[in-house]
Amino acid sequence: MEIQIEERMDARRKKRIRLAAGIFAGLLIILTLFSNTIMTMKLPKVRTEQPQDGQFTQTIKGSGVLQPKQSVRMTNPAGWRVKKVYVKKGDKVKKGQVVATFDTSAAARNIEDEQDRLAQLRLTLQQTQDQFISSQREGDELALRQVKRDMENARLNIDVQEHRIQSLQEELERGREIKAPFSGMILEANDPEGLTGEAGEVVAIVSNRSKGFEFSFSVSSDLASLLKIGEKLSLDINGGEVPKAEGRIVEIGESTGGTADASSAAGAASAGSDAAAEGSDAQAAANAAFQRRVVVSVHDAGLKGGEEAKVLVEKPAEQESVLISNVAIHEDRSGKYVFVLKESRGPLGNTYTVRKTAVTTGGSNGKETAVLQGLTVADLAIVESGEPLQEGDRVRIQ
Template identity: 25%
Template structure:
């Protein structure tokens, strides 16, 4: 009986031992799977180590090819386009016929202006003749009668004065009556009045003559000016009438024709626009104003022209404000030299600019920014329940320049640090992570 009980106890102990082992195994297995499942939910990161190197800023912008120099021609009078011998895109030589204009209306205008010109010349001739007569009227010979009248009036004053003095003496002696003295006095006053009138007539004649001469001179100058204006108008009309055949002013490419045959050309827009082939071409690219800070005249550029997928070398000539996007974009003007350009071709400009060498460079994606400043996440390793595990540590860094790929780190990390460059989930200081395969 004792042996039987002992066997039962031994069996129970063995059973409990096995159960304990199984329980512990299950716990371990569940813990393993739990950690494994949890690890799959951790952010997956890639990392890099900082390296030395050079930063190369690459600036790009889209734009169009433009001729540096254009020629166009406006007509001052309306004229009908009777023939066009070229089309947009044609290459032309200096002196080549482009189009013809109907100048018959101008010929009629020239005749009308010539008639007006002849009338003005007749008016000038009459004014010159009048001027000569006015000069004669103001000559000493012409004033002789007026001078005689003044002299006679003066003599009359003297005679009347003597008669008055004689009458006064006789009256005082009682040899003349009072009425005789009064008559003598009246005669004296009348003589003085006539003398003043004679002098005034002479002065007025001189003043009127002087005024008429001045007016005549002004009329002559005005008429001569009008004749000069009329002559210039005739010359201009003749010049326009000579435009019946319009020729190319230079070697170049027709970029615009503003009229078609049968239309009436006027001064509101030119007849044509020609890109001067000898003047060269330039590419105007719009770039972000922040990127434009790295560009300066003399920098080399590579242009990719959309049509034909051509690549052309160029040199930056100047930077200008972009009038459509002030404060946002800058226009970069790039001188180019290439054949078969006509202007208007669109494309992209790429400018690479060396920014110096640095000891510590990291990917731009590795650098973040918050209220504390710029930072990176450094990958760390520690012992965990089932072995080593990885986590990240947030490190504040001082950064310098950056290009399109790399950023220079001036302090905060070393070349031995493993710096997180990418993560499939947001990170924070101390976050556990797993490393991407």
């Protein structure tokens, strides 16, 4: 009987021990899972994107004000007061048409004074000729030689004065009015009351519409490389009678900008807390610092000048590639790279670590970048992170 009692008590003890062990193991598992969850919650949160196979299109936009290729500033030739301006802005003029006239009364009086001076010189010559006759009669050789010199000097003074008067008359004729040098349109015409009458002062500006118009816009060096001299563009025209026109690229300027601008822009971008976005913003700022000027020539009889021309060009990529959002691309001294998510399966759940992958990129359309090497559609690229990332960091998916 006592043996049976002891066996029952022993069984109860073992049962309690097993229960306690089970409870302890359960608590240990719960604590492990809880601590793992807490650790996971402290990890940087990332947002990922899966690359896609595809072909993207580059979009090039630009606008500018149409300016005439040839224009002439018609100026006050002699500094006379403007009497009347016969044109206003926007007027069409023909070659030889009078644009403005000048008050030449002062010039005319100056010519009259010079003519009076010429008359005096001629009287002086006559007096000298009379002295010559008198000296011949008297036979005074010394006086005769002096009179001859005076006569020659008087003739020279008369010649000079005649040439001076002729020049003043030609200047008066030339400066009496200004005429349009060619058929065109008046771009600017000043009010006579607002002019000072100084020589060289602009009275009006006329454009030669037959030579056409041009405008320019700036794009990044990458986009400019997709354009070619002589390429035709379809234009939208605002502010005129012609809604659309065709243009042709006549010049693509050299790259402008500087590394200082790029560095300051990149530094501003790196001040943010989002590591993935900061690299993309810095790179975009660096690219934006290098611009190229594109000049477009436009010929259309309906254009007047001053209209706004807008261009929109879409350039499809030559080949398909792996596409990823621009914010996923970073760059350092070693080149461009992407942070890729590496997944590891375990008994307590999956863990995710950061892997830095070097990539070779193609073009970019402002939203997506073509990756030629280093990335596949099976990868998960990190496009956003709450904290700066490094190779091997553990993270959690947003």
